[in-house]
Amino acid sequence: MTDWELILTMVGEKATTDITISKDSQGFNECKDSALEGGTIAKNTRKEIEQKTGKTIVSNENYIHLTENKSRKRIKD
Numbered sequence: 001m002t003d004w005e006l007i008l009t010m011v012g013e014k015a016t017t018d019i020t021i022s023k024d025s026q027g028f029n030e031c032k033d034s035a036l037e038g039g040t041i042a043k044n045t046r047k048e049i050e051q052k053t054g055k056t057i058v059s060n061e062n063y064i065h066l067t068e069n070k071s072r073k074r075i076k077d
Contacts, residue, residue, distance in 0.1 A: 004049070004057040012042030 001009070016038025019025075025034045046057050 002057070002059050004046075005059065008042045008046050008057065011045055012038050014038075015041040 016035050019037050020031060020034040023030070023034060025031045050057055
């Protein structure tokens with residue numbers, strides 16, 4: 001992950017945790033709603049940074065690189 005990807009992941013997770021605690025979310029649906037709100041905060045932050053810098057934050061290299069390594073390991077086994 002790039003620095004910004006890691007930071008925004010942490011923002012989303014922390015926002016979700018704080019929202020869940022403040023709303024005392026119980027059960028799947030309430031926790032799901034809190035997670036969507038936390039994710040929206042991270043998404044909006046990403047979009048604002050991208051707008052101000054004119055650069056994309058999300059990289060396309062990470063997922064492909066990880067899946068190629070897993071495929072190679074399975075072939076060797």
